[in-house]
Amino acid sequence: MSLRIPWAEKYRPKRLNEIIGNRRAALELYRWVLQWTKGIPDKKAALLYGPPGTGKTTAVYAVANELGYEVIEMNASDLRRAQDIDRVIARAVSVGSLFGAKGRIILLDEIDGMSGTEDRGGLSEILRVIEVTRVPIVMTANDPWDPKYRPLRDVSVLIRFNRVNKNIVTKILQNICMKEGIKADLSALRLIAELSEGDVRSAINDLQAIAEGRKVVTVEDVKALIAKRYREYDAFTVLKLLFSSRTSEQARAVLSQSSLDYNDLKEWIHENLPYQYSDPEELAEAYDALAKADVYLGRIVKSQDWGLLSYAIDMMTAGVAMARRHPYHFVKYKFPSRMLILSKTKEVRQIRDRVLERIARKAHISKRGAATEYLPFLRVIFRANPKMAAGIAKWLELNEEMIEYVAGDKSIAKKIVEFIKPQAKTRRRRTQRTLF
Numbered sequence: 001m002s003l004r005i006p007w008a009e010k011y012r013p014k015r016l017n018e019i020i021g022n023r024r025a026a027l028e029l030y031r032w033v034l035q036w037t038k039g040i041p042d043k044k045a046a047l048l049y050g051p052p053g054t055g056k057t058t059a060v061y062a063v064a065n066e067l068g069y070e071v072i073e074m075n076a077s078d079l080r081r082a083q084d085i086d087r088v089i090a091r092a093v094s095v096g097s098l099f100g101a102k103g104r105i106i107l108l109d110e111i112d113g114m115s116g117t118e119d120r121g122g123l124s125e126i127l128r129v130i131e132v133t134r135v136p137i138v139m140t141a142n143d144p145w146d147p148k149y150r151p152l153r154d155v156s157v158l159i160r161f162n163r164v165n166k167n168i169v170t171k172i173l174q175n176i177c178m179k180e181g182i183k184a185d186l187s188a189l190r191l192i193a194e195l196s197e198g199d200v201r202s203a204i205n206d207l208q209a210i211a212e213g214r215k216v217v218t219v220e221d222v223k224a225l226i227a228k229r230y231r232e233y234d235a236f237t238v239l240k241l242l243f244s245s246r247t248s249e250q251a252r253a254v255l256s257q258s259s260l261d262y263n264d265l266k267e268w269i270h271e272n273l274p275y276q277y278s279d280p281e282e283l284a285e286a287y288d289a290l291a292k293a294d295v296y297l298g299r300i301v302k303s304q305d306w307g308l309l310s311y312a313i314d315m316m317t318a319g320v321a322m323a324r325r326h327p328y329h330f331v332k333y334k335f336p337s338r339m340l341i342l343s344k345t346k347e348v349r350q351i352r353d354r355v356l357e358r359i360a361r362k363a364h365i366s367k368r369g370a371a372t373e374y375l376p377f378l379r380v381i382f383r384a385n386p387k388m389a390a391g392i393a394k395w396l397e398l399n400e401e402m403i404e405y406v407a408g409d410k411s412i413a414k415k416i417v418e419f420i421k422p423q424a425k426t427r428r429r430r431t432q433r434t435l436f
């Protein structure tokens, strides 16, 4: 499963004439890049902007393919390091190309992905790159209207990408179904297109989620996906109502208004309590209530005494909500990791197996030995020392997924990967690897 190619990548248009949504915008970019063949134009940068999944990045690569150009892609974290930028510029203006490309485009993708203090440095770096460049610079952004991007807008040609029309999205989906040998109801594809709100990537992702491995797709299949999403959405709303309720009656009412069942609610609360309550006393009290609810639920399972259910529910709603002493504040709730793990165990077990294989091979022990004698210690090291972990991961030839498995935590895994980065980063997308 984890090895599958996202259809959005597999079917990303490679040439201009394959782009059917936002074609006008793509052609505008093409003409602007062509201008460079006649001399350096007034505006040395183009800023492609618009909602996600509307073809901005796709257009850049399609234009480059059309002209036989090479795309040199940089991301926000490269921009933080001024020396990298110097190297890119030096490389982009130097003559000759490793791949015999006829020209180059520098792509600064998703410039509005930069956040916090990083972007102030980043922005001025971009401006400097634009000032000195002798090759076209293309930037993409979802929302370029923040005042801080004003200097960038001033030096750029602005090219707007719109949400892609529903009929066109439907056509793109039909095309994919044809190539995948899937018989899909037109109404099913229309519904997916509608849901996507003009975001082609999300439409294709939805189609893949529903249709992969099947021969037939119906409206009912699409509706099932919507229902599942709705339940997840519902959980966020329920938590917000629960944690913000002022009276125990309000808190109790929350569950009855939702499609969530009490077991799921328990998981959701369990996962999110520490984000919602930071005061230790609030936390202790809330966990106490949740623990009592859990005990009741356990008894119900054993004794089948459903009369206890209302106590359990009281505990996990009113009990948890009434622990709050400070005003409610907004937090971004997380999907319960336990539920994620349960739904993913098969995948996880496969990853674990591959990790153990690598350890076994390198350390000359059995896989079982790797599991009992190496893995627990590796996990400790991975959590304590990302740099050392990076070294080990490299030696064991672990990929990102495996690193995450060993570390048992996404953000720690990210840190470790950062240490291995230099090689990993340039492999993003179809960026031609460049040897700086």
Ligand SMILES: Nc1ncnc2c1ncn2[C@@H]1O[C@H](COP(=O)(O)OP(=O)(O)OP(=O)(O)O)[C@@H](O)[C@H]1O
Pocket: 007, 008, 009, 011, 012, 013, 018, 019, 020, 021, 022, 023, 050, 051, 052, 053, 054, 055, 056, 057, 058, 059, 110, 140, 141, 142, 161, 164, 172, 200, 201, 204
């Ligand atoms: N106009 C389009 N025509 C055909 N396919 C498209 C179009 N726009 C997007 N797609 C499909 O959606 C995927 C994502 O598009 P792309 O990466 O270009 O989006 P983007 O505008 O760069 O989004 P983001 O702002 O999130 O970076 C592509 O791989 C392609 O499969």
Ligand SMILES: [Mg+2]
Pocket: 056, 057, 058, 109, 110, 140
């Ligand atoms: Mg993009």
